[in-house]
Amino acid sequence: MTAPLLEIERVAIRRGRTTVVSDLTVSLGAGLTAICGPNGSGKSSLLAALAGLLPYGGAVRLEGRPFHPADLAYMPQAAALAADLTAFEVVLLGRLDRLRWRVGEDDLAAAVAALDDLGIADLAERPVRALSGGQQQLVLLAQKLVKRPRVLLLDEPTSALDLQRQLAVLEWLSAYAASAGALVVAVLHDLSLAARYATRLLLLRDGRLHADGAPEAILDPATIDAVYGVEAEILRIRTGQPVVAPLRASAAGRPT
Numbered sequence: 001m002t003a004p005l006l007e008i009e010r011v012a013i014r015r016g017r018t019t020v021v022s023d024l025t026v027s028l029g030a031g032l033t034a035i036c037g038p039n040g041s042g043k044s045s046l047l048a049a050l051a052g053l054l055p056y057g058g059a060v061r062l063e064g065r066p067f068h069p070a071d072l073a074y075m076p077q078a079a080a081l082a083a084d085l086t087a088f089e090v091v092l093l094g095r096l097d098r099l100r101w102r103v104g105e106d107d108l109a110a111a112v113a114a115l116d117d118l119g120i121a122d123l124a125e126r127p128v129r130a131l132s133g134g135q136q137q138l139v140l141l142a143q144k145l146v147k148r149p150r151v152l153l154l155d156e157p158t159s160a161l162d163l164q165r166q167l168a169v170l171e172w173l174s175a176y177a178a179s180a181g182a183l184v185v186a187v188l189h190d191l192s193l194a195a196r197y198a199t200r201l202l203l204l205r206d207g208r209l210h211a212d213g214a215p216e217a218i219l220d221p222a223t224i225d226a227v228y229g230v231e232a233e234i235l236r237i238r239t240g241q242p243v244v245a246p247l248r249a250s251a252a253g254r255p256t
Contacts, residue, residue, distance in 0.1 A: 005029050005183045006067070006151060011058035013045050013207075020045045021056070021207045032174045032184045034194035034215075037204035038228055043187045044077060046204075047153045050185075062151065072151035073144035077159060077187070081128040087139045088124040091115055094143035114142040117172060119165075133160040141169065145176070152176075154186040158193070166190075170197040191244040195219055196237075203227050216242055225250050 006028045013021040021042040035043045049056040052069030060067040073094070081090060092111045115121045120138050123131065128139055137160045144152060157173075158166040170186075174197045177184045188194045194201055195215035203211040203218065205227045211218040219242045224232045231250045235243040 005063060007059075007061045007064075008050075009059045009061075011046070011049065011056050011060065013042065013049050013054055013056045015045065015054075019207060021049070021204075024058075024207075024209055026202065026209060026212060028183055028185070028200065030177060030181045030183055031199040032170075032177045032186065032197055033200040033202065034186055034188045034198035035202045035204060036188055036191055036194055037210075040206075041204040042207040043204055044155050047074065047155050047185065047187060048076070050074075051153055071149075072153055073147055073149040074153040075140055075144050075155065075157060077155040081131070081136045081139065083128060085128055086125050087120070087128055087131065087135075087142075088112075088115065090128050090139050091142045091146055094146035110146050110148075111142075114146040115139075117145065118142050119168060134162065134165065137161060138165070138169070148180060148182075150180075150182050152182060152184045154184065156187050156189065158188070158190075166193060173197070174199075191219065191224075192242075195242045195244070216240065219244060 008024060008026050011021060011024045012019060035046065037043055045054060048054045050060060051072065051074035062071050083090065088111055091114050092107060095107050095110060115124055118138050118141060120135065120142065123135060123139065128136060131139065141157055158169055161169060170193060173184050173186065176182060198215060201213065201215045201218060202209060203223065210227050211223050219234060221232055221234060224230055224244065229250050231247045233245045233247060235245055237243055
């Protein structure tokens with residue numbers, strides 16, 4: 001068994017007087033890990049803390065050494081671009097840590113490749129402020145990918161995308177994690193998409209880890225009811241992966 005890439009040990013996060021993540025311990029290896037759970041369960045806070053944007057208690061290690069935000073690339077949710085830059089220039093800024101007075105050919109090639117990988121090479125010369133929300137989201141994702149990070153943290157990376165783009169992006173992220181030996185951690189709301197593309201699923205509820213494992217192993221009606229307060233049926237597609245069909249709010253999940 002290979003050593004875990006990222007070890008999160010007893011991490012706790014507070015916002016003001018409220019504890020939003022409690023005593024979370026998990027070890028993550030290379031691959032696409034999806035974090036799911038209802039609103040307010042601590043998903044975004046966890047990613048922000050790992051990115052160095054929130055203080056936390058506990059320990060985080062990367063390959064056995066102290067973890068530093070410079071080790072990763074992070075894309076928050078609902079990020080908007082209002083700069084007077086082209087899409088190509090925004091992506092190139094993803095290599096800012098290695099850029100010099102004269103931009104190298106390898107940096108230019110990496111930016112072109114990142115745009116092409118996500119199918120948005122045609123946007124390269126367009127001003128980002130003129131792009132749609134979904135197009136801006138893809139440009140920001142290309143910016144994070146251009147540095148080829150070992151750890152990539154994405155908060156709802158498909159929220160502004162149409163169905164075709166959602167599938168394409170998740171397919172690409174899954175392939176990137178496999179080919180680069182990287183860890184991609186993505187907060188996703190769609191359990192069926194998470195089950196389709198993630199090799200690991202973390203289900204959070206009230207700041208605690210409720211379930212952890214392969215999607216086909218942990219997604220069942222009882223778990224979905226406990227985490228979301230929803231009655232659901234689990235279907236299987238021809239490849240064997242689960243599809244979650246929500247039926248109704250359960251008695252525990254209905255508003256009083």
